[in-house]
Amino acid sequence: MNLNIRQTVVQNVKDNNTEQLQDTIVDSIQREEEQLLPGLGVLFEIIWKESAEQDQQQMLQKLENGLKH
Structure with missing residues (x-):
């Protein structure tokens, strides 16, 4: 079975x-279910690709700070 996760999520x-996108993200995070992580990864990939370098650097800083907590 060949499942294209990116295509399915999109x-x-x-x-x-x-609002619906926000609900999807928040619900996926709150449910803490491992099978939802690939979908969140696909959404993050889209955000990353659509972000300017400055915004990417801000995301990286937030990620680094979040990992320290």
Whole structure:
């Protein structure tokens, strides 16, 4: 079985508005289910690719700070 996680995630949320996307992200984080992590990774990949270098650096700083807590 060849499952394209990226395609599946994008298909599932491509028509969502900002509020729906936020609900999806928050729900996935709050549920703390391992099987949801790949989907969050796909969403992060999209955010990363759409972000300017300065924004990427801010995300990296936030990630580094968050890992220290």
